[in-house]
Amino acid sequence: xxxxxxxxxxxxxxxxxxxxxxxxxxxxxxxxxxxxxxxxxxxxxxxxxxxxxxxxxxxxxxxxxxxxxxxxxxxxxxxxxxxxxxxxxxxxxxxxxxxxxxxxxxxxxxxxxxxxxxxxxxxxxxxxxxxxxxxxxxxxxxxxxxxxxxxxxxxxxxxxxxxxxxxxxxxxxxxxxxxxxxxxxxxxxxxxxxxxxxxxxxxxxxxxxxxxxxxxxxxxxxxxxxxxxxxxxxxxxxxxxxxxxxxxxxxxxxxxxxxxxxxxxxxxxxxxxxxxxxxxxxxxxxxxxxxxxxxxxxxxxxxxxxxxxxxxxxxxxxxxxxxxxxxxxxxxxxxxxxxxxxxxxxxxxxxxxxxxxxxxxxxxxxxxxxxxxxxxxxxxxxxxxxxxxxxxxxxxxxxxxxxxxxxxxxxxxxxxxxxxxxxxxxxxxxxxxxxxxxxxxxxxxxxxxxxxxxxxxxxxxxxxxxxxxxxxxxxxxxxxxxxxxxxxxxxxxxxxxxxxxxxxxxxxxxxxxxxxxxxxxxxxxxxxxxxxxxxxxxxxxxxxxxxxxxxxxxxxxxxxxxxxxxxxxxxxxxxxxxxxxxxxxxxxxxxxxxxxxxxxxxxxxxxxxxxxxxxxxxxxxxxxxxxxxxxxxxxxxxxxxxxxxxxxxxxxxxxxxxxxxxxxxxxxxxxxxxxxxxxxxxxxxxxxxxxxxxxxxxxxxxxxxxxxxxxxxxxxxxxxxxxxxxxxxxxxxxxxxxxxxxxxxxxxxxxxxxxxxxxxxxxxxxxxxxxxxxxxxxxxxxxxxxxxxxxxxxxxxxxxxxxxxxxxxxxxxxxxxxxxxxxxxxxxxxxxxxxxxxxxxxxxxxxxxxxxxxxxxxxxxxxxxxxxxxxxxxxxxxxxxxxxxxxxxxxxxxxxxxxxxxxxxxxxxxxxxxxxxxxxxxx
Amino acid sequence: xxxxxxxxxxxxxxxxxxxxxxxxxxxxxxxxxxxxxxxxxxxxxxxxxxxxxxxxxxxxxxxxxxxxxxxxxx
Numbered sequence: 003x004x005x006x007x008x009x010x011x012x013x014x015x016x017x018x019x020x021x022x023x024x025x026x027x028x029x030x031x032x033x034x035x036x037x038x039x040x041x042x043x044x045x046x047x048x049x050x051x052x053x054x055x056x057x058x059x060x061x062x063x064x065x066x067x068x069x070x071x072x073x074x075x076x077x078x079x080x081x082x083x084x085x086x087x088x089x090x091x092x093x094x095x096x097x098x099x100x101x102x103x104x105x106x107x108x109x110x111x112x113x114x115x116x117x118x119x120x121x122x123x124x125x126x127x128x129x130x131x132x133x134x135x136x137x138x139x140x141x142x143x144x145x146x147x148x149x150x151x152x153x154x155x156x157x158x159x160x161x162x163x164x165x166x167x168x169x170x171x172x173x174x175x176x177x178x179x180x181x182x183x184x185x186x187x188x189x190x191x192x193x194x195x196x197x198x199x200x201x202x203x204x205x206x207x208x209x210x211x212x213x214x215x216x217x218x219x220x221x222x223x224x225x226x227x228x229x230x231x232x233x234x235x236x237x238x239x240x241x242x243x244x245x246x247x248x249x250x251x252x253x254x255x256x257x258x259x260x261x262x263x264x265x266x267x268x269x270x271x272x273x274x275x276x277x278x279x280x281x282x283x284x285x286x287x288x289x290x291x292x293x294x295x296x297x298x299x300x301x302x303x304x305x306x307x308x309x310x311x312x313x314x315x316x317x318x319x320x321x322x323x324x325x326x327x328x329x330x331x332x333x334x335x336x337x338x339x340x341x342x343x344x345x346x347x348x349x350x351x352x353x354x355x356x357x358x359x360x361x362x363x364x365x366x367x368x369x370x371x372x373x374x375x376x377x378x379x380x381x382x383x384x385x386x387x388x389x390x391x392x393x394x395x396x397x398x399x400x401x402x403x404x405x406x407x408x409x410x411x412x413x414x415x416x417x418x419x420x421x422x423x424x425x426x427x428x429x430x431x432x433x434x435x436x437x438x439x440x441x442x443x444x445x446x447x448x449x450x451x452x453x454x455x456x457x458x459x460x461x462x463x464x465x466x467x468x469x470x471x472x473x474x475x476x477x478x479x480x481x482x483x484x485x486x487x488x489x490x491x492x493x494x495x496x497x498x499x500x501x502x503x504x505x506x507x508x509x510x511x512x513x514x515x516x517x518x519x520x521x522x523x524x525x526x527x528x529x530x531x532x533x534x535x536x537x538x539x540x541x542x543x544x545x546x547x548x549x550x551x552x553x554x555x556x557x558x559x560x561x562x563x564x565x566x567x568x569x570x571x572x573x574x575x576x577x578x579x580x581x582x583x584x585x586x587x588x589x590x591x592x593x594x595x596x597x598x599x600x601x602x603x604x605x606x607x608x609x610x611x612x613x614x615x616x617x618x619x620x621x622x623x624x625x626x627x628x629x630x631x632x633x634x635x636x637x638x639x640x641x642x643x644x645x646x647x648x649x650x651x652x653x654x655x656x657x658x659x660x661x662x663x664x665x666x667x668x669x670x671x672x673x674x675x676x677x678x679x680x681x682x683x684x685x686x687x688x689x690x691x692x693x694x695x696x697x698x699x700x701x702x703x704x705x706x707x708x709x710x711x712x713x714x715x716x717x718x719x720x721x722x723x724x725x726x727x728x729x730x731x732x733x734x735x736x737x738x739x740x741x742x743x744x745x746x747x748x749x750x751x752x753x754x755x756x757x758x759x760x761x762x763x764x765x766x767x768x769x770x771x772x773x774x775x776x777x778x779x780x781x782x783x784x785x786x787x788x789x790x791x792x793x794x795x796x797x798x799x800x801x802x803x804x805x806x807x808x809x810x811x812x813x814x815x816x817x818x819x820x821x822x823x824x825x826x827x828x829x830x831x832x833x834x835x836x837x838x839x840x841x842x843x844x845x846x847x848x849x850x851x852x853x854x855x856x857x858x859x860x861x862x863x864x865x866x867x868x869x870x871x872x873x874x875x876x877x878x879x880x881x882x883x884x885x886x887x888x889x890x891x892x893x894x895x896x897x898x899x900x901x902x903x904x905x906x907x908x909x910x911x912x913x914x915x916x917x918x919x920x921x922x923x924x925x
Numbered sequence: 926x927x928x929x930x931x932x933x934x935x936x937x938x939x940x941x942x943x944x945x946x947x948x949x950x951x952x953x954x955x956x957x958x959x960x961x962x963x964x965x966x967x968x969x970x971x972x973x974x975x976x977x978x979x980x981x982x983x984x985x986x987x988x989x990x991x992x993x994x995x996x997x998x999x
Contacts, residue, residue, distance in 0.1 A: 336964075336966070365964075366964075494945070494946050497946075498944070498946075545937065548941075549941060590964070591961060591962050598961060600960075600961065619964065619965050620961065620962055620963065620964055621964055622964045622967075623962075623964075626926075626964060626967060629926050629927065629930065630926060630966070633926055633927075635926075635966060795944045795945055795946075796944075797940070797941070797943075797944035799937075799940045799941075802933075901930070903934075905934070905937035905938050905940065905941055906938070906941070906958070906962075907962075908934070
């Protein structure tokens with residue numbers, strides 16, 4: 003294996019069950035029934051040679067190295083495919099086994115180049131290791147016909163190289179692609195010496211269906227599939243376990259290092275969010291951390307039209323403090339505020355909200371969760387009592403019916419998507435509710451039983467229609483509802499959804515989904531033993547985002563799909579620490595732990611600890627800050643790790659607001675779009691330079707460890723401390739662990755969290771306190787956090803964003819696999835080889851009407867603005883709907899999105915914009 | 926703070942709560958939502974619409990909630 007530092011048990015762990023006792027090399031061994039002999043031996047510390055086995059994939063039994071002898075049985079069975087049985091007496095070493103293994107290795111080596119000293123896998127090659135283990139000393143076969151000369155390397159993938167000449171056809175890569183990733187992009191083509199690993203139908207890796215997750219590279223026992231960074235830099239000397247800084251899955255990673263340089267990133271096998279898997283972003287796209295565009299010196303300027311001037315940290319912070327205090331003196335205490343990033347650590351986010359509340363003296367702090375999952379926080383708090391998802395990711399392995407609603411996990415949460423697809427291949431039934439034909443609707447060995455292809459903006463209509471079917475067809479879990487939910491609220495809701503106006507037939511015209519499809523999907527969801535809903539920004543980023551989240555919780559309560567494994571309401575969070583930034587009190591109305599600022603007891607708790615008075619009124623949300631800037635009452639902003647000028651809707655409005663401010667401070671890795679309007683630039687630290695913790699979508703708190711020193715000389719948490727000191731409010735922490743200690747001291751759901759415990763446990767899911775010292779994998783088990791579950795009526799209210807003759811199409815937005823949000827990170831990696839520009843997807847009918855062909859540049863105009871994008875003509879979108887991503891600033895996707903927002907939280911309605919699309923002359 | 930934007934936002938809040946069967950509760954919920962999530966200058970601005978021609982743009986449930994807020998702030 004190319005990951006020698008971890009123990010590989012050879013075959014996957016089998017589920018806990020009864021155990022069997024046997025003897026291996028005279029050692030008494032007890033393992034779960036169904037465990038392979040290879041694994042049983044490994045667990046007992048007995049190593050059996052192997053080449054085609056790993057604990058990531060099912061046993062295959064092809065390499066014939068892991069042969070053993072079993073007393074009383076004939077032959078030499080492969081230990082990877084032979085289950086341990088009670089009373090077995092197994093020998094892993096004997097003269098006959100040694101001879102057989104040497105013969106097998108001799109055949110392998112006879113057809114393998116002997117360039118070990120200059121091979122990129124030297125020192126980390128399982129073939130080389132096994133040759134040593136079996137004692138191979140000579141190869142009797144000549145150098146005749148072989149398949150390692152005259153082969154052409156495939157260097158098409160930017161991150162790894164494929165050298166067919168070194169392939170031993172062990173099938174590990176093919177099996178990892180199938181079982182771990184679920185892409186089925188690889189196969190073995192040809193016969194005999196002509197056998198080759200092949201991507202797709204013989205294309206290059208880059209042109210094939212390969213999604214570059216790297217699972218094949220990780221399992222390759224030779225240098226056949228090898229990271230280009232390893233080829234270039236050599237093997238790593240040490241590794242640091244940390245947590246990915248891309249999506250809300252929060253994969254555990256192991257950064258393999260040479261000095262302060264990352265050589266490669268491997269998924270951490272013990273990371274519970276990902277269990278040894280990763281995606282193209284987490285595994286490969288970390289090069290941005292040392293990109294030449296990084297700004298590592300603080301800079302200031304008097305006016306945004308002036309050039310930047312590099313200054314010392316002291317000068318930058320003193321200037322910032324002076325300007326903020328001046329603005330407050332001239333315009334009032336509430337004239338400044340901060341935006342906290344969901345890419346920063348819990349500790350950093352906690353400090354910034356503390357800075358705002360204690361040093362700024364107001365509650366004008368908000369997080370970029372405002373523009374993605376704030377409706378999740380509101381909707382789940384109102385219904386279930388806690389602003390968080392209910393399950394672990396692993397829970398999907400127990401689901402019988404899976405609903406994916408307004409989410410595209412294959413692109414946005416790929417490692418979770420692999421788990422989900424595995425479960426579907428095992429037989430779980432899938433319902434997709436999405437305007438587009440996302441990959442999950444139909445991909446290799448995956449087919450959604452129902453695809454409710456609704457019109458953008460009609461989630462609530464479809465969810466209410468599903469509820470109507472459940473209520474009117476007697477599919478309510480009456481016992482669960484009677485025991486667990488408020489009776490009056492349920493009765494009101496039941497009466498509401500049972501109305502004819504909420505039937506699938508009545509709502510068909512609005513949603514565009516055939517009533518029969520809605521009925522069938524509702525029946526399937528309601529009658530499953532375990533049904534789980536996974537949803538994303540396609541739910542929240544609507545004018546009725548919060549209503550839709552409430553409607554989802556209503557469905558789960560009505561069908562009893564809460565409080566155990568395999569079920570639940572599962573928000574797929576967009577960024578790595580959306581959950582954490584919300585938990586840490588980054589909202590203008592809530593202190594850490596989702597406690598309202600008007601709650602005197604909570605406020606006094608923090609006031610005593612911090613030695614300040616905290617305002618009891620809510621502060622400004624991000625869109626309110628911009629509104630207030632335009633009316634001249636909000637003039638100073640500290641924007642940490644966030645780029646609202648690119649990521650927030652109605653760009654013209656946002657930039658006008660930023661331009662109206664007197665002191666904008668941007669702390670980031672790069673000069674982003676918002677920095678064009680900044681007066682102070684403070685260099686930020688990448689996740690490789692951070693020490694702290696992230697909390698993923700399953701409430702899992704995982705450590706982020708400093709892999710290399712901050713390039714700018716200061717960690718982000720230290721910058722916040724220094725700014726606070728410059729403002730006259732000193733905070734004293736020697737290490738981020740002390741910040742977590744304070745969080746635990748003041749936040750009941752985090753009371754049992756400490757760095758020492760995180761080290762011990764690997765990760766913890768909150769609530770973690772005296773009631774749940776080991777954390778809480780599944781929430782609401784015996785009762786809801788709020789006591790009784792609360793149904794709320796979810797009246798469908800069509801969005802104000804209507805199509806007209808002038809704007810006849812609905813634009814919706816999303817992500818692709820290889821790029822991430824505004825692209826600040828992924829655009830500065832080789833991921834641009836996969837996706838180099840935002841595209842506008844348009845249906846062939848709409849394209850033909852407008853004379854648009856594949857690749858044409860098209861104008862996209864909305865009521866808010868207009869931009870130009872290259873078009874791709876595809877049936878993934880339905881007629882009347884167009885789609886694009888927002889990864890590249892030059893595409894200006896948010897120039898056309900509008901100010902419409904969720905009624906409860908002001909989360910922008912990115913997913914529904916009425917537009918016209920026209921072919922540009924000369925395109 | 927543009928008052929017309931605030932009225933639009935408040936009416937969206939009203940659209941959610943006006944579907945509740947208990948109107949008195951709906952008015953209280955709208956008022957509580959504004960109290961708990963709107964910064965004081967936003968509340969102050971929208972309260973200025975009461976007693977003016979702009980009041981007609983408010984959903985009745987919102988208007989009643991604002992009246993309740995005006996009383997409690999007074």
